[in-house]
Amino acid sequence: MTIESLLIFLLIGAVAGWLAGVLVKGYGFGIVGNIVVGIVGAFVAGLIFPALNISLGGGILGSIVHATLGAVILLLVIRVVKRA
Template identity: 60%
Template sequence: MNILWFILIGMAAGWLAGQLVKGSGFGLVGDIVVGIIGALLGGLIFSTFGVSAGGGLLGSLIVATIGAVILLFGLRLIRSA
């Protein structure tokens, strides 16, 4: 059941990150996939620096969204080069 929540939060974070980061997007499906990968990246970044966004759904969504935004910026930099 935890993996299902992880995927759902990643999907929501991907959509939210796509709305926050304007420009030539990857489309809805691409942003959702980026959100799922960004959720992993956000969790890794936050745990590496020992930072906590709080527990529960909202904290997980914040961490996943930050990771997805960072990933989107990186992908768009690579894509434009």
């Protein structure tokens, strides 16, 4: 993994985490938290979407949408678990 790909990886994670925090109100994690939420969200979406036969396309925009949707799912699951 080159430095450039690592920076893109972190940037996509940060943007996806921030977007998920905006969409799921009440979650602000800071830059490091947003990166973690975005990366974990991308992992969650990578597990769920292929099982449902969902494809969001490629490129950076597709990656951001993919990671954001996964992060939203992650934050909603966290919200449900916290209430229980």
